[in-house]
Amino acid sequence: MIGNLSGIVDEIHSDHIILSVNDVGYIVYLSAKTLSACSIGSRIKLLIETYANSRENVAQLYGFISKEEQQCLRLLVKISGVSYKTAMSILSKLTPEQLFLAIMNEDKVALKISGLGPKLINRIITELGGKVSKLEINSSNFHPVNEDAVSALINLGYEKTKAYDIIKKYGPNLDTKDIIRAALKELSTL
Numbered sequence: 001m002i003g004n005l006s007g008i009v010d011e012i013h014s015d016h017i018i019l020s021v022n023d024v025g026y027i028v029y030l031s032a033k034t035l036s037a038c039s040i041g042s043r044i045k046l047l048i049e050t051y052a053n054s055r056e057n058v059a060q061l062y063g064f065i066s067k068e069e070q071q072c073l074r075l076l077v078k079i080s081g082v083s084y085k086t087a088m089s090i091l092s093k094l095t096p097e098q099l100f101l102a103i104m105n106e107d108k109v110a111l112k113i114s115g116l117g118p119k120l121i122n123r124i125i126t127e128l129g130g131k132v133s134k135l136e137i138n139s140s141n142f143h144p145v146n147e148d149a150v151s152a153l154i155n156l157g158y159e160k161t162k163a164y165d166i167i168k169k170y171g172p173n174l175d176t177k178d179i180i181r182a183a184l185k186e187l188s189t190l
């Protein structure tokens with residue numbers, strides 16, 4: 001098993017990179033968020049999960065910049081019906097923090113991602129509901145978010161992940177009206 005790889009990014013593709021480590025090019029599959037942080041010629045260190053299936057004669061490497069994202073993959077692939085590819089598509093759409101909040105709040109809309117049907121979404125929420133609260137979450141990135149403010153922005157036509165990312169910048173000390181006002185002001189400048 002490989003724990004991590006450090007090397008130079010040789011090539012970037014739609015769902016993976018070729019990482020050159022001591023003149024050996026490893027194909028490493030990444031989430032869209034991690035992939036966007038890569039640039040050709042840059043040095044990167046990735047935490048690695050190895051998927052091997054002897055029946056299909058397949059071995060694939062999945063890379064992560066953060067331990068939280070790696071923990072999410074490990075939890076997701078234990079659920080019947082969630083493959084590594086499906087787990088990576090979830091992590092491409094949601095950050096670990098967003099995934100944990102969606103599971104804790106039983107937010108089926110946030111988990112509605114191509115390839116996930118209602119039964120699988122329910123299974124994810126049911127099976128992971130008790131586990132996410134026990135996970136080690138980087139507390140500097142994990143803040144309570146004002147769900148009413150997120151809901152207001154969604155009702156105004158903003159995408160859920162964008163609304164969530166804007167709202168989480170404002171701490172729990174502000175009133176919902178003030179958070180919405182500040183978020184709309186920020187969104188109008190983008």
